[in-house]
Amino acid sequence: MAAMAAVRSALLSHLRVRVESPAAPAVALSFVHIIRRRFSNEVMGSFLDKSEVADRIITVVKNFQKVDPSKVTPNAHFQKDLGLDSLDTVEIVMALEEEFGFEIPDNEADKIDSINVAVDFIASHPQAK
């Protein structure tokens, strides 16, 4: 009976060690990971290359239903050159938000009226991706 108890306690302590040991490094690892994440580009944001931004914006604008793709140039003004109205401009800015994965506040969105302005704004925005 005493032998059984000894075996049982030995087994339990063995189990306890086995359960605890893999858990500790996992916690430490995720903690280091959290710290690294905080300082990584992913979270802090990084600036996109201007020519890449321009290409992606032009693709988004060309895909917009009411736009004639042949008229889209890097300097095109949404209303003067592409024949869009203010509602279409809001829609294009929304499509750009979707493409670059961040929300453009109303006061900034109102200023975006041409491809040039959009490229400058998005290329200087750290959260654009």
Next chain:
Amino acid sequence: MALRAEVLSLFRSLLRTAAKFSDYNIREYAKRRVIDGFLDNRGLTDPSSIAAAFADGKSQLEVAKRQAVVYSLYAPRIKSVMEVESP
């Protein structure tokens, strides 16, 4: 009377809310409905009908916001075939 900037802001808010619906069909319908609604009322000149349309839009925005939350509790478990990216 609603100012131009206020109308554009309402339009943007409605589109943002429409994009929050979890069901593809509802999301696309809401977006179409917002755009069509603004295009239909584009020619309004009478201040009282502009104010009425603006007030209607605002109340619809509240409805859409609420329904986006309610529907998110009953979101479809599988995506619509329209949302699946083609390879």
